[in-house]
Amino acid sequence: MQKSIQLPLTKKDVQSLKAGDRVLLSGTVYTARDAAHKRMIEQDQAGEPLPIELTDQVIYYVGPTPAKPGQVIGSAGPTTSERMDLYTPRLLEKGLKGMIGKGHRNDAVKKAIVENGAVYFGAVGGAAALISRSIKSSEVMAYADLGTEAIRRLEIENFPVVVINDMYGGDVYEEGVSTFKKEAAEDQG
Amino acid sequence: MNEVTYEEIVRNVQEMCQKANFDLGEDVYAAFQEALSTETSDTGKEILNQLVENADIATQDRVPMCQDTGTAVFIVELGQDCRIVGGNLIDAINEGVAKGYQEGYLRNSMIYDPLNRKNTGDNTPAVVHIELVEGNSVTLHMTAKGGGAENMSRMKMLKPSDGLEGIKKYVLHVVEEAGPNACPPLVVGIGVGGNFERCTYLAKKSLFRPIGERHADETIAQLEFELMEDINRLGIGPQGMGGSTTALDVKIESAACHIAALPVAVNLNCHASRHQTVTLG
Ligand code: SF4
Numbered sequence: 001m002q003k004s005i006q007l008p009l010t011k012k013d014v015q016s017l018k019a020g021d022r023v024l025l026s027g028t029v030y031t032a033r034d035a036a037h038k039r040m041i042e043q044d045q046a047g048e049p050l051p052i053e054l055t056d057q058v059i060y061y062v063g064p065t066p067a068k069p070g071q072v073i074g075s076a077g078p079t080t081s082e083r084m085d086l087y088t089p090r091l092l093e094k095g096l097k098g099m100i101g102k103g104h105r106n107d108a109v110k111k112a113i114v115e116n117g118a119v120y121f122g123a124v125g126g127a128a129a130l131i132s133r134s135i136k137s138s139e140v141m142a143y144a145d146l147g148t149e150a151i152r153r154l155e156i157e158n159f160p161v162v163v164i165n166d167m168y169g170g171d172v173y174e175e176g177v178s179t180f181k182k183e184a185a186e187d188q189g
Numbered sequence: 190m191n192e193v194t195y196e197e198i199v200r201n202v203q204e205m206c207q208k209a210n211f212d213l214g215e216d217v218y219a220a221f222q223e224a225l226s227t228e229t230s231d232t233g234k235e236i237l238n239q240l241v242e243n244a245d246i247a248t249q250d251r252v253p254m255c256q257d258t259g260t261a262v263f264i265v266e267l268g269q270d271c272r273i274v275g276g277n278l279i280d281a282i283n284e285g286v287a288k289g290y291q292e293g294y295l296r297n298s299m300i301y302d303p304l305n306r307k308n309t310g311d312n313t314p315a316v317v318h319i320e321l322v323e324g325n326s327v328t329l330h331m332t333a334k335g336g337g338a339e340n341m342s343r344m345k346m347l348k349p350s351d352g353l354e355g356i357k358k359y360v361l362h363v364v365e366e367a368g369p370n371a372c373p374p375l376v377v378g379i380g381v382g383g384n385f386e387r388c389t390y391l392a393k394k395s396l397f398r399p400i401g402e403r404h405a406d407e408t409i410a411q412l413e414f415e416l417m418e419d420i421n422r423l424g425i426g427p428q429g430m431g432g433s434t435t436a437l438d439v440k441i442e443s444a445a446c447h448i449a450a451l452p453v454a455v456n457l458n459c460h461a462s463r464h465q466t467v468t469l470g
Contacts, residue, residue, distance in 0.1 A: 064296075065258060066294045066296070068252065075254070075256040076256055077255055082370070104370060122369070124236050124239050124428055125255075125459070126240065126254065127236075127240055127242075129255075147308070173430065175431070176431020177368075
């Protein structure tokens with residue numbers, strides 16, 4: 001089943017999402033990866049305000065290729081999320097409601113997702129040319145000196161994702177794999 | 190003595206870098222189609238469909254199929270009767286990489302120093318392995334190797350008594366641990382034997398063999414086949430969300446080793462398995 005969601009996320013949206021749901025996202029997301037996360041947390045620790053308001057927002061872990069002339073953005077698929085795990089619980093505390101990336105999160109992040117009523121989406125790693133077609137505009141908002149790692153605001157339309165971790169503790173990586181592992185074993189008789 | 194010029198190498202490397210990133214190999218494309226006919230998960234099928242569509246868009250629009258346009262890795266088979274004129278071979282490769290990546294709007298992912306982490310700005314240096322072979326030509330094999338799958342690659346010195354079963358167990362463990370992070374469906378490259386550094390090189394080299402092509406040695410070919418079956422029974426599936434397509438292929442290369450050793454290296458490659466080969470001279 002495919003759902004459509006308009007961002008920013010509401011509490012009701014998050015409550016309705018279950019691990020394994022296929023979702024098309026439209027609206028605003030912010031890009032940030034390793035270096036931008038590190039800098040946001042350093043600013044937070046120094047008592048400075050963050051360069052973007054995080055409440056109810058979604059962060060997309062991506063470092064796009066440079067845009068060709070005439071392109072809104074270059075190829076823009078997800079990067080591995082676990083490199084952001086160290087910084088994520090604090091951002092969720094500050095109101096962040098969703099993340100888009102690929103791959104496992106650690107236990108601290110999964111716990112923070114449940115505690116703060118948030119959601120972690122997976123985009124298809126490597127489907128970067130396809131994904132960039134659902135990005136309609138891109139604007140650098142902060143940390144321009146970080147190049148591909150700068151914080152950008154993206155307007156997206158029907159951006160395809162799957163819910164990996166929901167606010168109820170569901171995890172598609174665990175559930176999906178155990179379903180198909182069993183089935184495969186049964187095939188064997 | 191045959192001569193190949195510096196400029197020829199630059200020009201060819203430049204093209205290879207772009208083609209590798211824009212045009213998914215026919216072998217991988219065919220493997221997607223095959224997987225689509227066998228995949229048992231709906232989400233898995235949907236993901237494979239997205240990957241096919243993604244490859245088509247990349248080719249049509251001349252844009253990289255993945256935003257991680259990789260480290261440029263070369264295996265060069267240099268004929269001992271071939272001479273590179275007009276400059277150094279490694280410099281020529283690096284100049285080709287720098288030009289290819291800038292002109293193709295590919296991402297620069299290389300840094301000068303693993304500790305200070307400052308970007309070199311043109312995706313150089315390439316990783317270059319040179320093998321001296323017979324003949325008077327030079328063959329360049331290139332791959333754009335993504336970071337996600339490379340990060341989940343592992344090496345272990347097994348005990349000789351661990352044997353075939355030990356090798357299989359270790360490979361399955363590495364693939365399971367990588368799960369979604371290496372962007373499955375994967376191509377699993379395995380080195381068995383050699384010493385510490387040769388083993389990892391063999392694993393990387395095995396990934397240059399086209400998908401669907403088995404090793405010439407029957408015992409190794411059989412092991413490739415069995416591992417492929419075992420890996421696809423793990424249930425990891427496309428993007429690790431569950432399914433029957435975890436590996437598109439398994440490749441093994443082996444070499445002589447010490448009586449006390451059984452080195453095994455597993456170099457994972459994601460579905461964006463990007464390869465180009467040219468022969469000059
Ligand atoms: S692992 Fe491969 S497909 Fe995945 S993001 Fe990296 S290069 Fe792209």
